[in-house]
Amino acid sequence: MTRRATGSFAVLVIVVAALALYGCGSERGDEPTPTAAANVAAPPPDGEAEAAPEEGDDETDAEGEAAPLTRLDVTVYFPSSKTDGLQGERREIFHTASPVERAKQILSDLIAGPSGPDALPAVPARTRLRQVFVLESGVAYADFSAELRDGMAGGTDSELLTVYAIVNSLAMNVPEITSVAILVEGERCQTLSGHLDLRRPLGPEPSLTRPKSSDHVL
Numbered sequence: 001m002t003r004r005a006t007g008s009f010a011v012l013v014i015v016v017a018a019l020a021l022y023g024c025g026s027e028r029g030d031e032p033t034p035t036a037a038a039n040v041a042a043p044p045p046d047g048e049a050e051a052a053p054e055e056g057d058d059e060t061d062a063e064g065e066a067a068p069l070t071r072l073d074v075t076v077y078f079p080s081s082k083t084d085g086l087q088g089e090r091r092e093i094f095h096t097a098s099p100v101e102r103a104k105q106i107l108s109d110l111i112a113g114p115s116g117p118d119a120l121p122a123v124p125a126r127t128r129l130r131q132v133f134v135l136e137s138g139v140a141y142a143d144f145s146a147e148l149r150d151g152m153a154g155g156t157d158s159e160l161l162t163v164y165a166i167v168n169s170l171a172m173n174v175p176e177i178t179s180v181a182i183l184v185e186g187e188r189c190q191t192l193s194g195h196l197d198l199r200r201p202l203g204p205e206p207s208l209t210r211p212k213s214s215d216h217v218l
Helices: 003-030 099-112 156-171
Strands: 070-079 086-095 129-134 139-144 179-184
Touching: 070 099, 070 156, 086 099, 086 156, 099 129, 099 139, 099 156, 139 156, 156 179
Parallel strands: 139 179
Antiparallel strands: 070 086, 129 139
16 A cells, blocks of 8 residues: 555544544433423522522431421411401421421411311412422512412401411411511512502511410311
8 A cells, every 4th residue: 555545544534533423422412401490499589599408407317318207386377256366276297407398388287277266267268379488588488379369358457467377377486487578479569458568578476466375276
């Protein structure tokens, strides 16, 4: 084989090898890559991020296996049927390290309604909890379906008790929560029925609650 032919053959080998490598890279690039964004709920308004769950929670043991969940007594507040304040009823929830999960359980009990005759439903019928966010600052965002706003009836007292049934039930049971902002369909609302300003997070109002000694145990 002549020197010229040998050089041409070497160039051909290099070109073929390069094309083979390019083809493998194209196949890898065409593979879909999973994205974590699909499993992350939308953040609360104004771009505030949801607080990350604490590491090293008590839901796994030292070997990484699931540990049995303990239960926690909480007081869920409903409008009283006998006074102009709130009536507390005790409930049991699972004690988790995540304040978000505890808040969801409490609000689910609130939506389910009271168990005794001394309390009234806190939210309109068919109201659903859409999401809960808890920030490191202590602000919780409770996002409800449109029924919370559209189903409101009554005047100032009715709206006041609905709002503080939500706020007190969270802020007085979850230490990580110091104030609560109420959202409707993922957006801030100025008010539920025109009486109480909801544009800012609200702290609890213990003066609206009745003595715990009269609470009903479920």
